[in-house]
Amino acid sequence: MVKLFSRRRRQRRGSTILVIGLGRFGSAVAESLMHMGHEVLGADADMQLVESMADKLTQTVQIDSTNINALRQLGVCDFEAAVVGIGTDMEASVLTTMALVDLGMNVIWAKANNARHGRILERTGAHHVIYPEARMGERVAHIIAGKMIDYIEFDEDFALVKTRAPAILHDRTLADSDIRKSHGVTVVGLKSPHASFTYAQADTVVRRDDLLIVSGRIEDVERFAALK
Numbered sequence: 001m002v003k004l005f006s007r008r009r010r011q012r013r014g015s016t017i018l019v020i021g022l023g024r025f026g027s028a029v030a031e032s033l034m035h036m037g038h039e040v041l042g043a044d045a046d047m048q049l050v051e052s053m054a055d056k057l058t059q060t061v062q063i064d065s066t067n068i069n070a071l072r073q074l075g076v077c078d079f080e081a082a083v084v085g086i087g088t089d090m091e092a093s094v095l096t097t098m099a100l101v102d103l104g105m106n107v108i109w110a111k112a113n114n115a116r117h118g119r120i121l122e123r124t125g126a127h128h129v130i131y132p133e134a135r136m137g138e139r140v141a142h143i144i145a146g147k148m149i150d151y152i153e154f155d156e157d158f159a160l161v162k163t164r165a166p167a168i169l170h171d172r173t174l175a176d177s178d179i180r181k182s183h184g185v186t187v188v189g190l191k192s193p194h195a196s197f198t199y200a201q202a203d204t205v206v207r208r209d210d211l212l213i214v215s216g217r218i219e220d221v222e223r224f225a226a227l228k
Contacts, residue, residue, distance in 0.1 A: 015039070015080040019057075020065045020096055022049040025111055025132055026085025030057055041079065045092075066095035071103060081107035084126070094120055101125035149211065159218045160188070165210040166227035175202040185216035185224045 015038050019030040022044040030042045030053065039058040043065060044050050050062045063070050065086070076082065082105050086093040090113065097110050101124065110126040112118035118129045150162040169177050180186050187200040191211040198204075206212070214221055 016041070016078070018043065018074075018076055018079040018082040019085060020044070020082065021085035021087065021093075021111070022046070022053050022060070023085065023087055025087060026083065027053055027056075029083055029085060034058070041074075043074070066092050066099065068099040068102060071096075071099050076100060077104055079105070081105075081109065084108065084110040084121075087111055087113060090117055090120075093117070094124055097121055097124045097126050153218065157217050158215070159221050160213065160215045161221045161225055162211060162213055163225040165206045165208065165212050166224070168227065169206040169212075170208050172206060173202065174200055174204050174206065177206070179224070183216075183224045184220040185214045187212050188215050189213035 017033055017038050018041050019026050019033070020043045022030065022042050026042070026044075027049075030040045033040050034057060042050070042053050042057045042060045043063045044060075045062065045064055047062045050060045054060045061074065063074060065071060065084075082100050084093055084097050084100070086096060093110065093112075094117075097108060100108050107128075108126045109128045109130060110121045112121055112129050112131055113133065114131075118131060121129050149164070151159060152161070153159045169179070174187055187204075187206075189197045190200050190204060190206065190213070191197040192207060193209050197211075197213070200212075214224060216224070
């Protein structure tokens with residue numbers, strides 16, 4: 001029998017999402033989804049983790065997610081998406097994903113610890129495979145090696161970075177500096193001291209202490225961020 005721990009429900013604005021595995025990754029995803037207005041059922045085999053998240057999620061449940069009958073009893077197909085955040089137990093991760101596929105779950109996001117784990121999850125039927133540790137490692141490496149404050153890679157050859165405005169832009173409009181032509185990057189947003197980020201326009205004037213959000217090919221944004 002499945003026992004649910006429920007908190008008071010708010011008016012639902014988003015989707016209903018099942019998050020299996022309430023370790024560091026799963027709990028962070030689940031809480032973020034809640035903050036975005038979704039209803040979240042958090043599931044884990046560890047009762048201590050289940051109880052620790054009971055007041056933070058719509059519902060939590062202790063369950064053996066490798067047991068297809070337990071998942072069927074939980075009514076997993078009523079959820080619009082599932083996140084398999086099990087990290088340390090590869091077998092449990094794969095069996096859980098397989099069970100969700102067999103039950104007809106339409107959208108499955110699964111965490112992988114390495115490439116081999118990811119390939120197995122894909123072949124098992126996961127629709128999206130996430131490599132959080134690897135992605136974070138790449139992100140930190142780019143920040144450490146370059147002059148960037150933050151770095152997000154969207155594709156193998158495209159990134160979005162936060163960096164300080166180089167001297168070539170100081171007290172000039174973006175139209176005047178024309179950095180897209182000269183450096184191959186686009187300034188998406190700008191933040192002045194004691195102000196919020198704003199969208200960049202052609203007539204936006206860049207000041208010395210401004211922070212920029214810049215997009216472009218990885219090699220171009222890295223080269224631009226290295227400018228003084």
